[in-house]
Amino acid sequence: MRHVYEDRFAEIEPLLNRVEKPSRYIDHEWGTLAKPDAAYRVCLIYPDVYEVGLPNQGIAILYNNLNKAEGISCERGYIPWIDMADEMRAAGVPLLSLEGAAPVAAFDVVGFHIPHELAATNYLEALDLADIPLMAQERTDDDPLVVAGGPSVYNPEPLYAFFDAFLVGEGEDLIVEFCERHRELKAAGLTRAEQLRELAKIPGVYVPSLYELVHDEASTRWGHTVPRAGEDVPEVIYKRVAADFGVTDPVPQSVVPYAQLVHDRLSVEVLRGCARGCRFCQAGITYRPVRERSADQVVSAVVHGLEKTGYDEVSLTSLSTTDHSCVKEILSRLNRRLADTGISVSIPSQRLDSFGVEMALEVAGEKKGGLTFAPEAGSQRMRDIINKNVTEEDLDRAVRAAFQAGWRRCKLYFMMGLPGERDEDIVAIAHLADHVVEVTREVVPPEQRGGIGVSISVAVFIPKAWTPFQWCAQLDDAEVKRRQQLLLASVKSRAVRVHYHDAETSLIEAVLSRGGRELAPVILGAWQRGQRFDAWTEQFELSRWLDAASACGIDLREAVQEPFPLDAKLPWEHVSPGVSRGFLEREYRRALEGKTTHDCTRDTCTGCGVCPTLGAGNVLVGERS
């Protein structure tokens, strides 16, 4: 190893007085699990600062499972904020793990979480600080294996050069299998290349160096990826899935931070997956099938988790918590249980109907801030295209119920630039917002109407891999601006505030979401030009990306504005969440015809292919309403 495993806290201690939020770097939190004496070590890194990374449930699950495994110790790492990173470089201190304050380069495996596309430059920032070669190809037997996995692993190609392996899908068992096998292979004296070849045999493990890029007439400008000649690796790597979700630990979270976080609370994952089938949504495909925990399991997990951590808030997390077949029972049991403790329950988002509002009311207590709803599109025509199965009446009823119950503010999320969008659909967003204001004025007493606030947030649609819209282009900047103007001009009510999501970061998200291996040098170039923390608006500078891309001969705007032919081989199709291509094509065609598709947890199977391919199925603990 290039670095020895040893405690180097004394070297960062003098820097703590000079940086903001020193508690990001001090560790010694309640509930850490690392085992100082273990012979095999893993460091899991979230590619952002401590406060953003700590609440991550994926890392909590892997951290818990690895530390339960015999002889394996798992520590955590985060990306030092720019002030600390610069101090560390100046002082010659490498990136350190949190628990042992040991050099990250001294671990056997370094695992990164891939939360979204905008973390790309932060992997390089971390590797550079850690003194680990940035390129997988340049690493030797003295370097850790650098792996990655997480929700945004489903188009790994732009990152292929930086990681030795990707772990695809639900990692609870996979990470332990991977590390145990790696430990054996290392002990047996295999070289790095030999180890990786063996590890690629574990289902769900993608070793990009064993695959190569092919450009032919069947593929897009990015080509497609196939096994290298002579390599015995699968053509398609399917995601791993916890078929029996009910047996997984419902309270993987153990570490209680000192720093005050954005999401500073206990999280209990009440269900996994969502089958509503919104056609723009990647998570709606990649988290299938839908699996619920029983009400008893959830309630006892909350009680036990609160005792263990001491939090004063618990969030019932999932992609669509109010779809849980027993959500009503769970909330009322928890409310009874937690009465007079000052502990509150929260659910991440509101379902867009009166049931959603009823559930929001269950958790709100006396405190009614704002409610958020996501109609996503303004017109029924457009909502049918994206398969957002809600009507204007649903929204009407939800808003009416909410404002009658005492809420005074609501926020509506929309997208712009969806496939098939016309000017009338943009105007419909404005009309819908105006209509919501009218509804609220009907139910709110005149003396309180001044407090009414309706805001609409409009993001630029980003086509994502493994969705029915994966073939679509992103709208160009000029057209985005024109439609934004049209929207602003169409809103009549002064109670409506309009917010736009940043279009510049959307460009980078879009290009990384649908691009291929040729983007790796662009990411490297952007980082070399000083780009890091892309997800932080004030740190994001588009020009660094554009310069880096043009140095590689790539025009990013042209790339994202190009639709792919429906029969093209796509850059990511060898790393699969199990959905069939036929289903995505059918959904795309139905979208263009304005035909909706139902939710397979409320009706029959719609044939997406996930269940048969992965050998799993929907598991509901009751009837969904």
Added chain:
Amino acid sequence: MTEPTLFKLRVRYVKRGRLRYLGHLEVAHTIERVVRRAGLPYAVTQGFSPHMRVAFSAALPVGTYSESEWYDLVLTEYVPAPEALARLVAATPTDLVPLEAAYVDIRAKALTAHLTRAVYRIDMTSAEGLAISPADIEDALARICDRGSIEYLRGKKTKRLDVARTLTAFSVEHAASGAFQITLDTHQDNDGSMRPEILLGALDAMLAARYLPDVELPVLETGIASFLCFSVAAIVRVEQSCEDERA
């Protein structure tokens, strides 16, 4: 509805090791979680967002050690103090461990009003090659006291530390070769309190004027941790008490 009987438990705890880098709010937050983990029957406030009835002694500057931090916790049921302490100890990170707990009158004055005396101990070593003696330090401190106040920067704002009002007494002891221990006896209240690191900054400037006349002095501001004429191993709040109850 009659007020239920409530009990006020007064707890002394330490702040040491790495956890001295926690901010006041981070500590407060952590202790609320400790109380919940300890399973004590804590009282909550009424109103829109009910929260735990717990109150803390005055904020300690980030990075300073303490052997005498305090909180008052209101309980709805009587738990014998030794048992409550044992439960708190079991639920607290060791570097914030509580050392004593006792009940006080429910109407007892708030800690911030009660604890008007704070004693600090500073462990320092003179910089290499400088022959600073305890008498030099005493002399410099005495001159700072004569001036009455120190101006310093907090961010972009100029602030004044009122030495005359906050520094009650001081002493300097020789610990080992080149090593000293300063003890500051200070007064704190709503109008202000001693900031030992600012006093040390002023002391450094005073000594530098004599020992390092050619060196340019750094700006005196909050958060300073390195000095020209000496290095500081630790600033420790060793005691917080009520001046009126002084023995």
